[in-house]
Amino acid sequence: MAASVFKFVSVSAAALVGLYATFLGLLTTQTFQRHVVYLHKIQMTWFSDLDVPETFGFLRNQATPFILKSSDGERLYAWHILPLEIFRKHELALLEEPVELVSDFTSKLAFKLLREDPDARLILHFHGAVGTVGSGYRVPNYRTLSAGQPGKIHVLTFDYQGYGRSSGTPSENGILLDAAAVVEWAINTAGISPSRILIFGQSMGTAVATAISNQYARQEPPVVFAGTVLIAPFVDAATLVSTYRVAGTIPILSPLATIPTLFKALQGFIRDKWSTKDRIAQYVRANEVNGESYRLTIIHAEDDYDVPWSHTPELFWHAVNATVPTGISHDELEEKRSEIKTDLGAAGSVMEW
Structure with missing residues (x-):
């Protein structure tokens, strides 16, 4: 009996090892890795009509679906969301317009309310992996963001290429072109100055938000936005996969991290690097050199099981290190913690540099 049990356990373990090895092999291929x-x-919105935002809890024509074009020719599905007070002031006129995916958003009243208001603020929302603009907690997030100033804050959110109703296939280079297209639309088509635009990213979207903020800060002449907010960011793709656990329990690649040579070899197959640690340092350094006023905010829950909280202190160090001409060590930053940290009890803590 004991021998039979041992044999069953051995066969099961061998099968699991074989499946894991197969998974790792597939992970080195571009198509599987992308997925x-x-x-x-x-998508998580299979049974909902994104062209009718009211089904997601918005008022009629408070949110307008439309298409943006990326520079590589991809069609990007987007929502523009009116702040509640602006909607109420123009409710009757907005209710007269049809609810539809519009081919020319510039002809809509919602666009005019954005473009013609000199006090309007625009949040460009970069969502994370999985889903669409209407998935899960994203819709409540839009409302929360706009509620900061319900008479001023508009929200523009969109699906990257390959997501939802957007065309194409996602890649780091392609998604960065998407982000640039959205920023250019906001500045040049909607006429919103960068000083009235907030870049907001969550999870995977933090890598996009950091990259686009860095790109504009380093161009000539430099462009600096009202702020960049990163919710649950990660150091880079390689570090993320080494720490990621499904539902916070099942490790994906962390077992390999105990074998540095093998793990480093596998990391070499990761095509889209999403190196936020490098870009955040470049962004800070560029603004420091240019003498620009900038605002970078990082927010992370300590019990986040998708993106471990440990990524944020590392990113904070990279950002702070870029402000010091001679650099600052991790130990030196730790010594300054008591000076820059404010404990908020159950609400967490804040460190400001």
């Missing part, structure tokens, strides 16, 4: 990293085929 694992971006999860773009998991």
Whole structure:
């Protein structure tokens, strides 16, 4: 009996090892890796009509679906969301317009209310992996963001190429072109100055938000936005996969981290690097050199099981290090913690540099 049990356990263990090895092999291929990293085929809004935002809890024509064009020719599905007070002031006129995916958003009243208001603020929302603009907690997030100033804050959110109703296939280079297209639309078509635009990213979207903020800060002449907010950011793709656990329990690649040579070899197959640690340092350094006033905010829950909280202190160090001409060590930053940290009890803590 004991021998039979041992044999069963041995066979099961061998099968699991074989399946894991197969998974690792597939992970080195571009197509499989893309699906694992971006999860773009998991829409989570299969049975809802994105062209009718009211089904997601918005008022009629408070949110307008429309199409943006990326510079590589991809069609990007987007929502513009009116702040509640602006909607109420113009409710009757807005209710007269049809609810539809519009081919020319510039002809809509919602666009005019954005473009013609000199006090309007615009949040460009970069969502994370999985889903669409209407998935899960994203819709409540839009409302929360706009509620900061319900008479001024508009929200523009969109699906990257390969997500939802957007065309194409996701890649780091392609998504960065998407982000640039959205920023250019906001500045040049909607006429919103960068000083009235907030870049907001969550999870995977933090890598996009950091990259686009860095790109504009380093161009000539430099462009600096009102702020960049990163919710649950990660150091880079390689570090994320080494720490990621499904539902916070099942490790994906962390077992390999105990074998540095093998793990480093596998990391070499990761095509889209999403190196936020490098870009955040470049962004800070560029603004420091240019003498620009900038605001970078990082927010992370300590019990986040998707993106471990440990990524944020590392990113904070990279940002702070870029402000010091001679650099600052981790130990030196730790010594300054008591000076820059404010404990808020159950609400967490804040460190400001």
